[in-house]
Each structure stands twice: as structure tokens, then as C-alpha cells.
Amino acid sequence: MxxxxxxxxxxxxxxxxxxESLLKMSRRALAGRPMSEVIYHDSPIFELxxxxxxxxxxxxxxxxxxAGPGMHNGIICDIRIRSADDGTFVLALAETPSRESSDSVAGAAGFGRILGHEVKNPLAGIIGAAQLLERQGQADQSELLDIIKDEARRIERLVNRLSAFELFSAPRMQAFNIHALLDKIIAAERAAIGANVSFNREFxxxxxxxxxxxxxxxxAFQNIVRNAAEAAIDNGSHGSVTIRTSYAAGLSMKQARRGAGLRKAMMVSIEDDGQGISRERQATIFDVFQSSKSGARGLGLSIVSEVVAAHGGQIRVDSEPGATRFTVLLPLGDGVDHG
Structure with missing residues (x-):
């Protein structure tokens, strides 16, 4: 390491x-040198x-x-950064064992730049058109136009972060109201799915x-809600999706980021009344490239799992015909609850 x-x-x-071995410089040469002289200044490590x-x-x-002057075409690393009270930082870097070739690194960088340019331009047009319609439109259109603008801006933020190689495993933590976020998702899904699905809130x-x-x-939650809505109407009839929030008794921290024990947790569950998921599918449902159109569970669930894990949380699925429930547990506060 x-x-x-x-x-x-x-x-x-x-x-x-x-x-020394990783950065291709001796300790004597590294001491006192700015990081930007060792690792190129546009690297995501500086944002981290x-x-x-x-x-x-x-x-x-x-x-x-x-990448840097001594690393030629660059390498792929798992990075962990810890700040100290004295203003210093400890960087732990482990070269990824199954790292991609240097061509892949360059290709990823190029893809990120293309993505940032080619997607952000039409998004700006969408936002501008929505603002124009808002000035000229009718009062009953304002909610839908707000959804268009909010979703376009959210996609723009995600594209910006992806183009900077910021992964779902490196969240930017801040306080926010989970119910306001879920309400935004419900409003967007109602607009996308239509009247064939009833969305029930039990907050x-x-x-x-x-x-x-x-x-x-x-x-993450939008992926789950969209899949639930599609599953609810998979048989061609009207369906329902119920979203619940509550306190959970405790979240085991054995595999989370802040040590062992139990912490206070928030539970968010999304339940649909669709046909259900087979036991075999449940075992692999969060794996990458696992999808089933008939079960309406797509590739997005691998992202869901990554996001929840990065927040120190847990996710599980319970399913039988007529009732499929995804349950997400997210830690609350910094204290450890041993009760």
C-alpha cells in the first residue's frame, strides 16, 4: 500500500x-514537492x-x-484519503490488480470529455426550452416544467461528476430531507408512467x-421506483407502488465504513404488487449485467447496490407473487447505538 x-x-x-515505487520518484525527490508536480493537476485525486x-x-x-510525469500513460488505483486535525492528509493508494491497460485509461478520459460535451449541450437546450415554456405556458403546466428542469439539472450534475471520473462509490455527503427527495421521484415517475400506477406514500x-x-x-431510489412501477403494470393492468419510511431498530456496521456495532438507521422500502421475482433471480439481482424484462429489474440495480454500500447502508429484496419489496437501510447520525 x-x-x-x-x-x-x-x-x-x-x-x-x-x-516511491508507484509514483516513480524517490522520497528525497518527493519531499516538499507540490502534488501537482507528481500527479497531473486535472486528476480527480485533487477533488477528492x-x-x-x-x-x-x-x-x-x-x-x-x-497519471503524472513519472507514470507515463497512467495507472488505475483504489484511493482512500483521511484528513487529520492538524490540516494534513494521508493518501493510501493501491494499484488495482486487474487494472485496465493504458489505452483503456486514455479511452476512459476521452469518453468522459465527450460525454460531458455531447450530453451537456442538449441538456442546456432542454432547460432553456422549459424556462421559455414556463413564461408562455399555462399555470397547470408549471409542475411538469419544474420536473423537466430539475431532472435536466440533476443529469447535468451527474454528467459533470462522471466526466471527472467521480464514481458512485465516492459520495458527497450533506444533510437533506429524504421525503422531499422521494416526493420528487414520485412526481417524476407519475409523469413518466401515467395513470396506470398508483403511488402510495407512507412516510x-x-x-x-x-x-x-x-x-x-x-x-438509486429512482431506479428502484421505476422498476417497481414497471413490474406493477407488467401484466397489462393497473398496479400500485407503496413507498414507506421509518426508523429501523439498528444497522449492523460490520461491513460499513465506521466500525462494528449497531447504529440508528432509517428504512426506506419500495413495494409493488407485480408478478414477483424468482428465488434464483433474487440471488443475483444486484450483480452487474443482470436483467430480466419480464421481471422489470434492470441494470440499474448494480448502481443501487454500489450507492447504498458507499453510504454505509444495506439493501435487500423480498419477493413473492403479488408483493416485491426492496428495503434500504441508511445510517442516521454518527453515534453508535448499543442498545
């Missing part, structure tokens, strides 16, 4: 032998360091490309704000 200690000015203070400076807890970004108003990445969690 390569370890690098840097100060608040992003200058290297110390590096271990593994870092900035985020570590703004928020508590470790910042993790697996499969992140880095616990006493829940506090959740600490998480609102864009990432919206993407």
Missing part, C-alpha cells in the same frame, strides 16, 4: 517505499482531497485513474435529515 502524507498546501511531506478537507470521515474512490414525518449524496441516492 502506497502512503503519502501531504500538508494543507498540497505539498508532499512524506512517502513510504511503496509510494478537497472533499476530504470539507467533510469528516474517509474519502474512498476505487478504480480511479491517475414517518419524525425522521431527521439523512447525511448522504442527494444526487446519488435519488438515482
Amino acid at each position: 502506497a502512503l503519502v502524507l501531504i500538508d494543507a498546501r498540497r505539498r508532499i511531506l512524506e512517502a513510504n517505499p511503496a509510494a 482531497i478537497d472533499r476530504a478537507d470539507r467533510q469528516s470521515g474517509d474519502i474512498m474512490a476505487p478504480g480511479t485513474p491517475i 414517518d414525518p419524525s425522521l431527521p435529515d439523512v447525511i448522504g449524496d442527494a444526487d446519488h441516492l435519488q438515482q
Whole structure:
């Protein structure tokens, strides 16, 4: 594991032998040198360091490309960054064992730039057209136009982050109201699905704000809700989707980010009355490239699993004909609840 200690000015203070090997520079040459002279300044690692400076807890970004004068075509690393009270940062970098070739790194960078350019331009046009219609349209159209603008801006933010190689496994944590987010999803899905699905809300108003990445969690919950809605009408008739929130007894932290024990948790469940998912499919439903049109469970569930795990949470699915429930547990607060 390569370890690098840097100060608040992003200058290297110390590096271990593994870092010398990874960065292709000796400790003597690295000491006192700005990070931007070792790793190219447009690398995502600098954004990750900035985020570590703004928020508590470790910042993790697996499969992140880095390149520098001594690394030629670049490498893929799993990165973990921890900030200290004295303003320094410890960077832990492990070269990904199954890293892609240098051509793949360059190709990913090129894809990110193309994605950022080619998608953001039409999004700007969509937002502009919605604003124009809002000025000229009727009052009963305002809710739909707000959905168009909000969704376009959210996609724009996600594209910006993807083009900077920011993964779903590296969330930007801040407090937000989970019910406001779920209401946005319900409004968007009602507009997309139509009147064939009834969306039922059973929210616990006493829940506090959740600490998480609102864009990432919206993407995750919207994937689940969309799949549930499609499953509910898969047999061609009217269906229903019920979204519930509540406190959970406790979230086991054995595989989460902040140590063992139980923490207070929020539960969000999405249930549909569709045909259900077979037991065999349930075992692989969160794997990449697992999809089933008849079950209406698509590729997005691998993203859902990644987002929930990055938030220190858990997800499970329970299904039988007429009742499929996805349950997401998200930790609340920083304390550990041993009761």
C-alpha cells in the first residue's frame, strides 16, 4: 500500500517505499514537492482531497485513474484519503490488480470529455426550452416544467461528476430531507408512467435529515421506483407502488465504513404488487449485467447496490407473487447505538 502524507498546501511531506515505487520518484525527490508536480493537476485525486478537507470521515474512490510525469500513460488505483486535525492528509493508494491497460485509461478520459460535451449541450437546450415554456405556458403546466428542469439539472450534475471520473462509490455527503427527495421521484415517475400506477406514500414525518449524496441516492431510489412501477403494470393492468419510511431498530456496521456495532438507521422500502421475482433471480439481482424484462429489474440495480454500500447502508429484496419489496437501510447520525 502506497502512503503519502501531504500538508494543507498540497505539498508532499512524506512517502513510504511503496509510494516511491508507484509514483516513480524517490522520497528525497518527493519531499516538499507540490502534488501537482507528481500527479497531473486535472486528476480527480485533487477533488477528492478537497472533499476530504470539507467533510469528516474517509474519502474512498476505487478504480480511479491517475497519471503524472513519472507514470507515463497512467495507472488505475483504489484511493482512500483521511484528513487529520492538524490540516494534513494521508493518501493510501493501491494499484488495482486487474487494472485496465493504458489505452483503456486514455479511452476512459476521452469518453468522459465527450460525454460531458455531447450530453451537456442538449441538456442546456432542454432547460432553456422549459424556462421559455414556463413564461408562455399555462399555470397547470408549471409542475411538469419544474420536473423537466430539475431532472435536466440533476443529469447535468451527474454528467459533470462522471466526466471527472467521480464514481458512485465516492459520495458527497450533506444533510437533506429524504421525503422531499422521494416526493420528487414520485412526481417524476407519475409523469413518466401515467395513470396506470398508483403511488402510495407512507412516510414517518419524525425522521431527521439523512447525511448522504442527494444526487446519488435519488438515482438509486429512482431506479428502484421505476422498476417497481414497471413490474406493477407488467401484466397489462393497473398496479400500485407503496413507498414507506421509518426508523429501523439498528444497522449492523460490520461491513460499513465506521466500525462494528449497531447504529440508528432509517428504512426506506419500495413495494409493488407485480408478478414477483424468482428465488434464483433474487440471488443475483444486484450483480452487474443482470436483467430480466419480464421481471422489470434492470441494470440499474448494480448502481443501487454500489450507492447504498458507499453510504454505509444495506439493501435487500423480498419477493413473492403479488408483493416485491426492496428495503434500504441508511445510517442516521454518527453515534453508535448499543442498545
